Amino acid sequence: MVSVADTCRVEGAREIVNPPVDTAAAFARRDGFVTSWHDDGQADWVRGIGADLVRGHGRLDGPRQVAVETGEGGRVVLTAGHAVAICTGSRPALPDLPGIAEVRPWTNREGTDAHVVPGRLAIVGGGGVAVEMSSAWQGLGASVTLLVRGPRSAPVAADGAVCR
Incomplete structure (x- = not known):
């Protein structure tokens, strides 16, 4: 306390x-x-640990899969090794x-x-x-x-x- x-x-x-x-x-x-409402430091940290950062709108797309519509009009499908955590904001x-x-x-x-x-x-x-x-x-x-x-x-x- x-x-x-x-x-x-x-x-x-x-x-x-x-x-x-x-x-x-x-x-x-x-x-x-x-950090003045910028996530650059956190994004750099994610990249620094060897993880890929994908920005966009995601939807569950099958067992352990998330499809992300990126801002550039692309689509990325991610497959989790164990589970998907849903953090919606x-x-x-x-x-x-x-x-x-x-x-x-x-x-x-x-x-x-x-x-x-x-x-x-x-x-x-x-x-x-x-x-x-x-x-x-x-x-x-x-x-x-x-x-x-x-x-x-x-x-x-x-x-x-x-x-x-």
Whole structure:
């Protein structure tokens, strides 16, 4: 378990725990972890261990087989020695709300890539991503309203920890 004292020893994290929040330091730490949203380093590592990297849209194509439609219009069929692991990732989806496109909504992608803290933010949903984003943006100083359709959301983290 990580304590507040442990957090206070981490560059970029201590600025989040101690008020006022240093948003530039918090965003810089995040950008460092996600390598500014480029996977070049990970792609180089995959190639470095002798593996082939195939980018595209894959579909199961038989026992232990995946067919990948590449961006260049090609098709590559891969056969696994033992099993196929399906790691789908995710795609943001906007709810069907009248006028939502006109307000230029953030999805989870924009919500994790922003470099400015909005004064006010409404988050639609009560699942893990919505609760995490509401907690994070409130911690960074935004006034957040979480809009949930059901009787309750996933648990929201408590705030108020301070480094001494």
